[in-house]
Amino acid sequence: MAGILANGTAVVTGAGSATGRAIALAFARDGTSNLAIGDLDSTELQETSKQLKEQYPSLNILAESIDINDEGSAARFFQQVVDKFGRIDFAANIAGHEPPVAGAHEVEDADFDLAFERNQRGIFFCSKPILGHMLKQQPLEGHVTRGSIVNVTSIASTAALPGLHVYSATQGGVFGLSKSDAYDYAGDRIRVNVVAPLLFSNKEVYAKLEEHPFKRYATPEDVANAVVFLSGPRAAFISGIALPVDGGFHLKTGGPPR
Numbered sequence: 001m002a003g004i005l006a007n008g009t010a011v012v013t014g015a016g017s018a019t020g021r022a023i024a025l026a027f028a029r030d031g032t033s034n035l036a037i038g039d040l041d042s043t044e045l046q047e048t049s050k051q052l053k054e055q056y057p058s059l060n061i062l063a064e065s066i067d068i069n070d071e072g073s074a075a076r077f078f079q080q081v082v083d084k085f086g087r088i089d090f091a092a093n094i095a096g097h098e099p100p101v102a103g104a105h106e107v108e109d110a111d112f113d114l115a116f117e118r119n120q121r122g123i124f125f126c127s128k129p130i131l132g133h134m135l136k137q138q139p140l141e142g143h144v145t146r147g148s149i150v151n152v153t154s155i156a157s158t159a160a161l162p163g164l165h166v167y168s169a170t171q172g173g174v175f176g177l178s179k180s181d182a183y184d185y186a187g188d189r190i191r192v193n194v195v196a197p198l199l200f201s202n203k204e205v206y207a208k209l210e211e212h213p214f215k216r217y218a219t220p221e222d223v224a225n226a227v228v229f230l231s232g233p234r235a236a237f238i239s240g241i242a243l244p245v246d247g248g249f250h251l252k253t254g255g256p257p258r
Contacts, residue, residue, distance in 0.1 A: 003031035004232050008140050009085040011036045011078070013068055013126055014094035016044030019152060019199070022220035023092050024048055026228045028056040032090065035059055036081040038066035060085070068093070068122035078129040087137045087147075090231040093126045094152045095119040095174050101163035112166050119170035120177065123151050127181060127192075134190050145189040148231045151178050152223060155198045155246045171196075175242050182240030191239040195226045198246035214247035 010027040014020040016039035024037050035052065039045040042065060049063040062084050066077040081088055097118035102111075127149060134147035156164050157171035175194050182192040197218040226245045229235055244250045 004234070005030045005032040005090065005228070008032045008089040008143075009034040009036070009081070009087050010090040010092070010231070011038070011081055011088055011130070012092045012094075013038045013066055013077075014096060014152075015039050015048045015063075016041040017094060017096060019096065019220040019223050020092075020094050021048045021051065022224035023094075023152075023227050024052060025055065026221075026224035027090065027092075027231075028052055028059050030228050030232065033060060034062075034085040036062040036064070036077075036085065036088075038064050038077050040065060040067050068126055069117050071125045071128075074122075074125040075129045078126075078133060082133050087140075088130055088133050089140050089143070089147050091126070091130045091147070091149045092152065092227050092231070093123050093149070095123050095154075095171060096152070097170075098167060102165070103163060104165045112169075115166045115170045116173075119153075119167075120173040123174045124177060127151075127177065131181065131185060131190065135185075135188055139189065143233050144236050145191050147190050148235075149178075149181070149190070149192045150195055150227045150230050151192070152195050152197070152227065153242070155196045155244055155250055157194065157196050158242050158244070159250050178242075179240050186239060191230075191235075193230045193235075193239060194242040195223060195230065196242045196244050196246070196250075197223045197226075198244075198249050199223060213249075216247070218245050218247070 010032040012020050012024045015024050015037035067073040139146050153171040153174045156168040157175040178192050178194045199218040222245050226243055
C-alpha cells in the first residue's frame with residue numbers, strides 16, 4: 001500500500017496521544033508527502049515528530065500546538081497547514097475525552113460540560129476550518145474527491161456500554177455532526193467518515209465488559225489502519241459511515257449488565 005497517498009497533505013490532531021501518533025505514522029507509511037501534526041501537549045507532540053523524522057526522513061513535517069477546544073486556536077492551526085503546504089487532503093481528528101463511569105443519576109454537570117467541550121465542540125472547531133479550506137481546492141491528482149475527513153470517536157457512539165451515558169452522548173454527537181457534514185458536502189466532493197473503535201484508557205470500563213471473542217481490544221494501530229483506509233482513494237465512494245474497529249463487539253445486543 002506504500003505510496004497510495006503520494007503527493008498528499010495529511011493532518012492529525014491529537015497527534016501526541018497513542019492513537020494520534022499511530023495515525024500519523026500510518027499516513028507516513030502509506031506515502032503522504034506532507035504531514036501536519038498538532039496537540040496541546042508539546043512534549044508528546046515532539047515525541048511524535050521525532051519518531052516520524054527518524055522513520056521517514058524525507059517526509060515534510062509541520063508540528064504545531066493546537067487547542068481543539070478553542071475555535072481561534074483551531075483556525076490558526078489549519079491556516080498554518082495551508083500556508084505551508086497549500087492544501088489539506090486528509091484530516092484525522094480525535095475525540096478522546098473519557099468522563100468518569102457513572103449512572104445517569106450520578107453524572108455531575110461539570111463532567112457533562114467537559115465531555116461535550118472536549119469531544120463534540122472540539123471536533124466541530126476542527127471540521128469548520130478544514131471544510132472551508134477543502135472547498136477552495138481541486139482534487140489531488142489521481143483522486144476524485146477534494147478531501148477526506150475522518151473523525152475518531154468510539155464504539156460508544158453507536159452502541160450502549162455500561163455507565164457511559166455522557167461519553168455515548170458526546171461521541172454520538174460527533175457521529176451526528178459527521179453524517180451531516182458528509183451529506184452537506186457530498187456535492188462538493190468532500191467525504192466525511194467516523195472510525196468507532198473499542199478502545200478505552202479507563203480500566204474501569206474494561207472491567208465491566210464481557211470477555212471479547214478476539215481475546216483483545218482495539219490497538220492504536222488498528223484504529224490507524226482504518227483511518228488511513230477511509231482517507232485514501234480506495235474508499236472514494238464511502239462517506240457518512242461509522243466504521244466499527246472492535247472485532248465484532250458491536251454485534252452484541254446491548255452492553256453487559258452493570
